[in-house]
């Protein structure tokens with residue numbers, strides 16, 4: 001009897017200690033996040049509690065406020081990014097008041113877990129804008145090149161943004177050399193964009209490397225206005241062509257069948273002006289898929305371009321699945337593009353395409 005009591009009280013003690021430890025860990029996580037690195041992006045990361053905004057010294061704030069008219073921690077977006085500690089280990093939200101922010105912004109690779117959250121008022125949300133084009137001279141006197149034209153360039157992991165316009169305001173005629181101007185460049189391993197607007201002319205969005213999720217975004221441009229080597233899911237986005245004559249929506253770069261990359265557009269609407277290709281083959285194995293998209297009558301009937309490299313017809317993966325609208329008529333499509341079956345398209349339809357189960361909790 002004594003023995004039993006002793007054992008059970010020990011067991012009870014063990015349970016209580018484990019419980020106390022569990023509570024401590026959870027409180028630490030919940031209160032200040034030092035409890036562990038959160039290697040995922042959730043809805044919470046895209047929200048700022050306006051009632052709890054504090055303008056403390058910037059070295060211990062989790063929300064950095066940007067207001068170009070003053071009263072925040074910084075008047076510029078880059079100023080706020082500079083306040084994020086290097087090798088940052090917990091989420092820092094940069095909350096941006098409405099206004100036009102004329103600046104180039106870089107989020108370096110050693111500043112992970114950064115959110116850009118745009119505050120809206122009745123009439124406006126923040127716009128980050130600049131106007132570099134690829135033929136501009138850089139500090140070394142050489143042409144800048146497309147990569148460095150980006151108004152906003154993100155190199156860090158677990159970046160997310162909402163409620164913001166990223167713009168490159170260069171006015172380019174489609175296809176003219178030296179006029180490429182990137183509004184947003186993404187090199188993050190993992191990043192999410194929710195309800196943002198990306199606006200340029202030639203080469204608006206350089207979706208360069210990594211796995212990315214674009215949800216309900218509005219992307220505007222003239223030629224190759226979504227381009228790069230990333231693996232990205234574009235869900236319920238608005239793709240707006242603003243070309244006067246000729247253009248192309250996407251140019252995905254992929255050089256071999258083993259590269260695990262591609263652009264998958266699901267449930268998007270294609271609107272605007274001009275005659276545009278759905279995609280152009282940049283590299284022999286370019287991979288672009290449109291599923292359940294609604295296409296206005298602005299798509300070049302052939303639909304897809306091999307970029308004048310006939311061999312790419314054999315290896316490019318260009319396909320459509322259950323699209324509708326006048327532009328979706330496949331009767332004059334390039335015969336080497338595909339009308340996918342459900343089984344063929346299934347791997348591209350969901351967040352699992354971008355390994356979302358590992359890093360998105362939405």
Ligand SMILES: *[C@@H]1O[C@H](CO)[C@@H](O)[C@H](O)[C@H]1NC(C)=O
Nearest residue numbers: 098099100121122123124125
């Ligand atoms: C909203 O922000 C814009 C841009 O800063 C400003 O011009 C406008 O006055 C603001 N409107 C209201 C209602 O605060």
Ligand SMILES: *[C@@H]1O[C@H](CO)[C@@H](O)[C@H](O)[C@H]1NC(C)=O
Nearest residue numbers: 255256283284285309311312
């Ligand atoms: C693309 O394919 C062509 C023709 O087969 C070949 O000559 C070229 O080397 C390939 N390019 C790359 C980058 O593999």
Ligand SMILES: *[C@@H]1O[C@H](CO)[C@@H](O)[C@H](O)[C@H]1NC(C)=O
Nearest residue numbers: 175280281305306307308309
């Ligand atoms: C492809 O070739 C045609 C005819 O030579 C030319 O007009 C067009 O500009 C070329 N397109 C590209 C993307 O190089």
